[in-house]
Amino acid sequence: MSDTAYQLIALVIYMVAMLAIGAWAYSRTSSLDDYMLADRGLGPAVSALSAGASDMSGWLLLGLPGAIYVSGLGEAWIAVGLTIGAWLNWKFVAPRLRTYTEVANNSITVPSFLENRLKDRSRLLRIASGIIIVLFFTFYVSSGVVAGGVFFESSFDASYHTGMIVVTAVVVAYTLFGGFLAVSYTDFVQGTIMVLALVMVPVVGVFVTGGFAETADSIRAVDPDRLSMVAGVTGLGVISSLAWGLGYFGQPHIIVRFMALRTPQEAKQARRIGIGWMLISLFGAIGTALVGIAYFQQNPEETLDDPEAIFLAMGQILFHPLVAGIMLAAVLAAIMSTISSQLLVTSSALVEDLYKAVFKTNASQKQLVFLGRMCVLVVAIIASALAWEQSDTILGLVAYAWAGFGASFGPVILLALYWRRLTAAGALAGMVVGAVTVVIWGNVDVLTDNLYEIVPGFALNLIVAVLVSLATYKPDPTIEDEFDRAVEYAEREAEPAA
Template sequence: MVFGNALLEIGTFVGYFVVLILIATLSYRKQKSDKDFLLGNRSLNFWLTALSAHASDMSSWLFLGYPALIFTTGLFSAWAAIGLTSFMFLNWHFIAPKIRTVSEQVESLTLSSYFESRFSDTSGAIRIVSAAMSVLFFTFYITSGLQGLGVLVESLFNLNYFIGISIGLSIVMLYVFMGGYRTVAWIDLFQGFFLLGVIAIIPIYLLTSFGGIGPVLHAVKVKNLSTSLFPDFSLKTFWQIFLTASGWGLGYFGQPHIITKFMGIRKVEDMNKAKCLGISWQATALFAATLVGLIGIYIFPQGLADPEQVILNIVKTTLAPFFAGLVLCAILAATTNVMAAQILVVASNLSEDFYKRIFRRHASSSELLWVSRASVIFISIVGFSIAFFRISSIYALVQYAWAGLGASFGPLLLLSLYTKSINKYGAFAGIFVGGVVAAVWPYFDGLYHLEIPSLIPGFALGIITIQGVSFLMRKRLTLPIEP
């Protein structure tokens, strides 16, 4: 019986990934240049753009990291999801239409090349520092995805963790290498609907069998965990709400793998449709994931040795093998979605921002296409090497990378689209300061127990630095030259 159940789960996995490979193969035929590989030639409809942006955002964090947060702390931590949804709405509304229009005007395929063109930086300093920050933090992001795949395979099939990350990396590299941006977008569309269906069905099915939400909330209360978004109305509670919501939400303004999705839509006029579709998807998925975390408290009142495996344990305990296999495919989908988008962004940084900018300014499109593919292999191997040592939890790795990217690029992207008072000196300094502060803040926070998410000081100091340095350099450049 156990052997038969395992065969059902494996069969579900195999069938699922056959579909992914088929999509990658069909997309490969449409790929002719680096512009196709990196931005799909700006030809995607609003369905593809919306689901691609959100599916590439919700990594294994949606299934593993976030439910574990709710499982260990209670409902109050759902402010992280509320913050993410609210700030993503702002991202769609204020950033997406403008960056789509401006990036095409200056013929930019990456966020760093946009910054270079926007500030007329002929030295290449902005492009190189932004690419360096992107590669640095995405390496940790990709590592978290690989770690999630390793944990999943290890838990399900009792296979070695090394084998798990090897299998996962091979799958992601295959369809990114074959199809690039267009492939990732089509796979994101397919997996976006699949993810939403799976994450929504689990709590509906289980709550129905439990007789509603009442027993679940009672179990949460028995464990002395939060059962409300507003435990009280004290100043301290509102401060914690601000930190939780902003500590995640602000990061949306600086995530290159999401911003590039906005740049690839066919028509700017369709951005509002994409926004409505995408936000609906995100709100539903995060609400369902919150319920999964709460249900975990009810099913496992004594807790788990590894809270990030709460959904895996729920699935194995309550669902039939075939449906369990579908759920586990969804977890793989969430992980591979984001990894593919992130690897693609890093490949664009290495090919466009390092290779073309520093070594081969007049490289052909076909040459850059192959450099992009070589970059996919390179960054995948680096991420694999770090994931092998399991240096931290999935949640912590994602939070670190998210904060670093958000603090590096968010302040500059916002100011570059809505003000003309900043210059290339402020832009360079802002990227550097924001990224460095976000990178080192966790160490200071741990030392002094400040309990402030690194994204908030990094973002704030990034804005101050951009404005301050731009002002100082503008004054210096306008001073009369002494005879």
């Protein structure tokens, strides 16, 4: 049997398993709350790995190893910023958001939470939030579709477009039918596959390249600065990389997992599982890149055409074709887990936050779920159209969308949870300023080359939201009461100091 046949067998088994989970979840999905939030029934392990897998995407196995393979450990500052940001997000946002979304009229989406929290009767806040989600998630989903095309192109010499179509079709199938429950449980399985693969490749690779000392010597032979986190890195470059951590507070596809926890106190256990998974995965991705540098230095007759395919290449070099197929499934898992989460959140924005807000429909739950499924399909088609001509790297597309969400929602979410004087006008103004700043800054090369657009976007959003809120604040007994109840509930369920 050929190597390709072994690898295809592993991938087919993986895809069939994902579709089976989707079918199982379909039988347990009857209402919009089920479809969009699994009726707030996720346990800590599923929530943690689901958040991690949907967060990291193809960036973890393609983008980050590729960047480090080309430039060295100076690119690892992004991983440092993400780890800090993820811990802070689980610690301070997860338990209170879980509490507050239930207190604020059982909100099931980020835009509906902001509207209910701030009692915005104009609906402008909800509509603007929905538009921002649809805009940036279309680019985010597009990055996943690009990763799918690159995956099949690098692994099987298939066409880029064939890879796009296969990945998109499978993801749409289980997301469209199974909803949030299917997405969360497939993410759990995918997260497990990812972390196992990211441990196996660098561990086995170090033995193949001669041990730690010889591996390090080979890397230095390519470029002595590859093992330095400071060589060739500017202060603004470090700030830009660390600022990726700011993005966590505003990522709808991640914080929606907090809203789906069974209880607020389970955030503590979920945080420990999630950060542990993240640390192992990030070290594995970095180790894969470093082992790859050493291997290709020691074997100059072999070449790597695409640096973002270093994990794929090492998996095929180091392991039996069937095991290599599992490595390939890990990459596919990273890609598909993020696409599915993003499609579902975009669908919820279109149905719950735009369609229902604008048309004030009295549609039945069955009709709303059907509409949500159709939105998943439409967004997937649009994202695929944008990705049809690959015009940017995976990391570049992810960076733009990540900044868009972090700068648009991050400050507003934090203020909504911890500052009682935030107003609808302040939140709306801050959100729009943050989004516009990212769009403008992110499209001016001289600006993005020096400072990641999330930094000015986040800062301006925070400043504008606070200033406008101070100017427009008027005490509202309903808002005050809900804020006090949310804080009291969160403190009553709070974890011991850690």
